[in-house]
Amino acid sequence: MxxxxxxxxxxxxxxxxxxxxxxxxxxxxxxxxxxxxxxxxxxxxxxxxxxxxxxxxxxxxxxxxxxxYTTYNFDLWSVLKRGAINLVLPFINGMMLGFGEILAHEIGFKYNWQGARVVPERRIEQKNSSSRYL
Known part of the structure; x- marks a missing residue:
């Protein structure tokens, strides 16, 4: 111009x-x-x-x-695809934590580590008091 x-x-x-x-x-x-x-x-x-x-x-x-002109396509399948990892990871995390705890206790049982056996306090009290239930 x-x-x-x-x-x-x-x-x-x-x-x-x-x-x-x-x-x-x-x-x-x-x-x-x-x-x-x-x-x-x-x-x-x-x-x-x-x-x-x-x-x-x-x-x-x-x-x-x-x-x-921004448009968003919203359907159930896209939500499931994007959220699938959030549904799977907690399950994997729980499995790993659970098996890790079981493995740690089994190793503790094998080598007779102190504190490897988890026992409720009520059972310890009953054992010490020579209760009729044990």
Whole structure:
């Protein structure tokens, strides 16, 4: 859009009798001088071109368009597929804990480790008091 306006103004200048090639040389020199001044005054991080601004605006517009048309397919099968791991892992975890505890007690029984046999307190009291039930 800006380039169209610039071309139109250059054509008007050409009609008035000014040479277009000379005008382009002047604008190119001005641009080079402006760039030299800008690079000396502003660091490369602060220098923003029009292309960057247009590209950013384009990305923002695309993001808004995508957010407006986001659809989600919801059915029972997709929920089961995504939740299957959450149904299986607790079962595996429980099995591993259970077998691990059984294995630990069996190893304790084999080597006569103290505390390997788990006995309720009531049975210990009955054993010590020589109860009629034991």
């Amino acid at each position: 800006n380039s169209d306006l610039m071309e139109q103004s250059l054509r008007e200048i050409a009609v008035e009798g000014i040479d277009l090639d000379q005008e382009f040389d002047v604008t190119r020199l001005q641009e080079e001088n402006d760039l030299i001044v800008l690079t000396n005054q502003i660091s490369s991080d602060e220098l923003i071109s029009n292309e960057d601004i247009l590209n950013t605006e384009k990305l923002i517009a695309e993001g808004r368009a995508e957010s407006e």
